[in-house]
Amino acid sequence: MERVSARLDDLPIRDDLRGLTPYGAPQAPLPVALNVNENTHPVPKEVADDILDSVALALRDVNRYPDREFTQLREGFAEYLGHGLTGDRIWAANGSNEVLQHLLQAFAGPGRTVFGFGPTYSMYPLLTRGTGGTWVAGERGHDFTVDAESAAAQVADVRPDVVMLCSPNNPTGTPMPIDVIEAVYDSTDGIVIVDEAYFEFAPRDERSALTLLPDRERLVVSRTMSKAFAFAGARVGYLAADPAVIDALRLVRLPYHLSALTQAAASAALRHAPTMLAAVDDIIAQRDRISATLTALGYTPYESWTNFVLFAGVDDPAATWQALYDRGVLVRDVGLPRSLRVTAGTEEETSAFLDALASIDSAS
Numbered sequence: 001m002e003r004v005s006a007r008l009d010d011l012p013i014r015d016d017l018r019g020l021t022p023y024g025a026p027q028a029p030l031p032v033a034l035n036v037n038e039n040t041h042p043v044p045k046e047v048a049d050d051i052l053d054s055v056a057l058a059l060r061d062v063n064r065y066p067d068r069e070f071t072q073l074r075e076g077f078a079e080y081l082g083h084g085l086t087g088d089r090i091w092a093a094n095g096s097n098e099v100l101q102h103l104l105q106a107f108a109g110p111g112r113t114v115f116g117f118g119p120t121y122s123m124y125p126l127l128t129r130g131t132g133g134t135w136v137a138g139e140r141g142h143d144f145t146v147d148a149e150s151a152a153a154q155v156a157d158v159r160p161d162v163v164m165l166c167s168p169n170n171p172t173g174t175p176m177p178i179d180v181i182e183a184v185y186d187s188t189d190g191i192v193i194v195d196e197a198y199f200e201f202a203p204r205d206e207r208s209a210l211t212l213l214p215d216r217e218r219l220v221v222s223r224t225m226s227k228a229f230a231f232a233g234a235r236v237g238y239l240a241a242d243p244a245v246i247d248a249l250r251l252v253r254l255p256y257h258l259s260a261l262t263q264a265a266a267s268a269a270l271r272h273a274p275t276m277l278a279a280v281d282d283i284i285a286q287r288d289r290i291s292a293t294l295t296a297l298g299y300t301p302y303e304s305w306t307n308f309v310l311f312a313g314v315d316d317p318a319a320t321w322q323a324l325y326d327r328g329v330l331v332r333d334v335g336l337p338r339s340l341r342v343t344a345g346t347e348e349e350t351s352a353f354l355d356a357l358a359s360i361d362s363a364s
């Protein structure tokens with residue numbers, strides 16, 4: 001029997017979800033995919049073999065629920081982060097997106113407000129609305145920077161329950177100075193989340209917000225294995241915060257949310273942290289080559305402390321995106337005027353992007 005399927009609007013969906021669109025970076029099978037800031041360097045073989053052995057071992061006990069407290073993994077993250085952190089100050093979930101969702105479930109939600117300086121990570125408003133809260137976007141200044149005085153004034157004005165600080169910022173690459181984080185923390189009674197998804201790509205001598213954690217029980221520093229660690233497909237994110245914050249997250253997580261296989265894979269990868277991170281220096285070199293070449297081609301790249309570059313001076317971003325697509329190169333149109341964003345790939349992929357762009361006359 002033929003049935004016409006219902007449309008989303010016909011369903012008794014929550015009113016606050018009506019009209020929203022899901023996260024939707026295109027996943028196209030192009031030879032050079034530089035659109036979602038993955039680490040395009042594969043996991044080194046000796047590490048992949050060790051991860052496989054650990055997963056195989058975990059599989060023998062897969063009839064049982066996993067360690068609900070993922071104790072070994074938390075200790076692994078504490079050791080990796082340093083700064084005197086211990087396992088009781090660490091939380092983890094299936095990607096830092098789930099970590100952020102746990103935070104919003106515990107500290108935001110209906111009747112509450114989440115604030116961030118736009119343009120910023122597109123998942124913040126989606127996660128905020130998905131958990132029933134209200135997203136409020138603040139403003140950035142020249143070249144997408146934020147200064148301490150303006151940041152503190154905006155936060156004091158909005159009085160949000162949660163502040164999201166993307167440091168460095170996606171999709172712009174912009175550094176967030178540590179004094180801005182301190183000023184924002186002092187201007188609110190809410191939770192302040194510093195999303196350091198790209199911190200490993202920042203200059204080596206830069207201070208992480210982890211150094212601010214002592215005596216700041218409302219501060220949370222979130223990280224991910226998806227970018228520097230080349231582990232996006234495994235889905236592992238984590239955070240460091242006061243043990244009381246961790247207690248709050250236990251109230252909202254699903255029991256056994258991290259599978260035994262995920263825990264085994266992530267713990268094994270962490271044992272090889274230096275090898276896993278070996279490609280970071282190469283990616284930084286490719287990022288800087290992208291910026292220099294873009295300038296030479298007549299575009300205007302923004303300063304980036306991440307593994308991607310946002311560049312302006314594109315006459316028609318949709319047309320340039322399509323012209324690159326037709327040449328086998330996938331980049332991201334993040335919806336900013338006259339701009340596109342590209343991830344730094346391997347040397348070969350980066351060359352493919354730069355050559356393709358040079359063959360298109362679209363700079364002005």
Ligand SMILES: *Cc1c(COP(=O)(O)O)cnc(C)c1O
Pocket residue numbers: 037094095096097098121166170195197223224225226227232235236237
């Ligand atoms: C990529 C990214 C993440 C990581 O998300 P995962 O769920 O860990 O893959 C988090 N924050 C920002 C700003 C990102 O760009």
